[in-house]
Amino acid sequence: MAKDEDRIEIDRNAGFVGDYLLYLLAAASDAASTDFHAHVREQGLRVPEWRILACLSDEDGQMVTQLAQLALMEQSHLTKIIDHMASKGLVKRRSDERDRRRVRVFLTAAGRALGARLVDEAQAHEEEIIARLRPGEAALLKNALKHVHALYRAGSGITPAPVREPVKLETRPT
Amino acid sequence: MAKDEDRIEIDRNAGFVGDYLLYLLAAASDAASTDFHAHVREQGLRVPEWRILACLSDEDGQMVTQLAQLALMEQSHLTKIIDHMASKGLVKRRSDERDRRRVRVFLTAAGRALGARLVDEAQAHEEEIIARLRPGEAALLKNALKHVHALYRAGSGITPAPVREPVKLETRPT
DNA sequence: GGCAAAAATATGCGAATTCATATTATTCAG
């Protein structure tokens, strides 16, 4: 398979990417989630559906927009996911009494049961991860992640690094 | 806008999700990246294209599969992104001399220039984030992220929490 | 050397996701 000169050792600490915070966040998130996401799919759920189950298990009857922000997805996408989950009998919609523009999403009995089960499994899985870290490392990590998350919520008015002239590079229109 | 009873304060530390490691990773990654990703798109690049530019800036001439893994995306998807970047004159393909199954991707002059610029800007942006954290917090965070990433690379043979019977919930076929 | 198996990339198609906008309901100014 791999011949000698192929072992181009990719030293992740050498270049820019391997020590770039945004890369490390994305890569760690991706790597740590892969296993459990596979498990979720084996249960017949898509990952976004699992996220919604989890959020509703925490607090039932949330609004669509609220849920979308919490579950890190777009509103219009969530609408479609709710359609799908409703057709599977996991959730049902009920429009808010006070403000009928709003749609509140509630777990069905089946949704609540599945959600509770998966939350349990997620916690067990989390324990396994934490067990592999150094003592106290998980707590530090979670704190720092909460800190970053809190700093960069929507609408902090923070702008990225100074922007020079946008560049037109398209050979053909995208 | 928001009436009184609407301020359903979502206490993220109350339920499961707000302290779940995989959620915190995804949420922090998402939140921290939003600004810079917007900047990237203003430059006429898609986020995956930026990731490839960054990876190639670190090490030019990487293989497609290598790059895909590094940039956290699927091989077939990367192939299409490379098509697009090539049509914009940012990269070019060259098949490996020793093994002509392999395609090595190289930056063009324009690609190298744009990559260098964006890497600079990314580093400046990273500094801004780090400046908002407590002293030393970023180093701890990066270390922990590297640790998690290292533990959960593809093929560690780790299985998620014990799996009970898969559940069929579809009302209609997906 | 020739052939089966494996590796690296590309391709086609279907599913997932986003974007712009329509629809419905509420608020608020006058």
Add this chain to the structure above:
DNA sequence: CTGAATAATATGAATTCGCATATTTTTGCC
């Protein structure tokens, strides 16, 4: 109380993405 402005959700088209598989090249065994 009427209409303009805003808010919440839904809808449809377009894009992006992922899975299965085809294609090309290399490897290894006989």
